[in-house]
Amino acid sequence: MKAMPWNWTCLLSHLLMVGMGSSTLLPRQPPPPSPKRSFVTFRGEPAEGFNHLVVDERTGHIYLGAVNRIYKLSSDLKVLVTHQTGPDEDNPKCYPPRIVQTCNEPLTTTNNVNKMLLIDYKENRLIACGSLYQGICKLLRLEDLFKLGEPFHKKEHYLSGVNESGSVFGVIVSYSNLDDKLFIATAVDGKPEYFPTISSRKLTKNSEADGMFAYVFHDEFVASMIKIPSDTFTVIPDFDIYYVYGFSSGNFVYFLTLQPEMVSPPGSTTKEQVYTSKLVRLCKEDTAFNSYVEVPIGCERGGVEYRLLQAAYLSKAGAVLARTLGVRPEDDLLFTVFSKGQKRKMKSLDESALCIFILKQINDRIKERLQSCYRGEGTLDLAWLKVKDIPCSSALLTIDDNFCGLDMNAPLGVSEMVRGIPVFTEDRDRMTSVIAYVYKNHSLAFVGTKSGKLKKVKKKKKKKKNSH
16 A cells, blocks of 8 residues: 555644643644643552453443453443452462462462453443453453353363453454354463464353353364464564454454564574564354464555554544545544564554554455465465465365355465555654544544653645635
């Protein structure tokens, strides 16, 4: 995708800001005084950290996942009810956890960090997964946070032992007459034998059912999951897949990731470790994960490469932006934030960019790759999963937009990067989060920064030329 000469403007919003300080985006002369606006705030316990937030789109109630606690807040941030999730005696080396069998490791009082918070609208419950006991989940009634279930006695109930709030992403796929599915994607922290990096689970109607979180399909040879092979760690000892965002659209589920890989710099014979941002796609109905495809994504502006994904959000184009992009107003767009370069994950550079991807263009690129592979061209090109280069196999079949793979040429990687459209860059205060929506046919994006500022980015109207 080529960068387009759009006229975008960035406005510093006053929402949720403390001590903004100066900014190069502000006018040099102080603006005229304006009436102060007061905003409602909520503060938890001093020792608590807030990890995740979801809003019930039907009621406006806010559910907040914190360390050792789940909050239900009103739309004006008043506490309606709380549910305590920790701390408790635990040790991350206890597998299975001590609540299942005796653990010989020393136990210490351990905080429960909220790692995933999802609203299951169909069953009116909240899915809250934490860091205690290898990542078990609670199912809480939305109305009063009463515990409906807490499955913990099977290995499928342990989602991830990683003690980080952003290490797990979940996407619910809902059906009218069947039990829903829950796609889970997680970092594994060097424990691939315990945790698949991506899987689809049963989301049973009964919160206490024995099959809750069981794999959608599992037999001796095939299961609804992908595990990182142990051979991968011989190439990259600290390999993991870090999931930044997840969503569903059409017949597919998508996850946006950061992955380490070894590359040879231009003119060098030695390899170095970098991080590559990739989009992962799976068919919703694929129980064997033969449809798994991943494609590298990134952004470039003014000769600067932005390759480290920080955040993403799915939104619609809206009528005004759709005309510029040449798409339909209801088409899906991915608003993404990248930081500069590829070499730092934990300490990203402050230079960052807001970029837009047209989801259909990514899907078209995936379809082209599938078609070429089924013509026998190239290799599967998925180094972390297939340590050896495995050639694509030829097969006579039609691959359309909804092709969901076979037990050949899978999983598959796309080698050529799909480039997003850069719309705004920030050189000093790194952008770290993004949300977008359509308002009066205009597509608006709000980005949060490292220093706590909130910025609104919108497309400027073109000025009409005067006629003489």
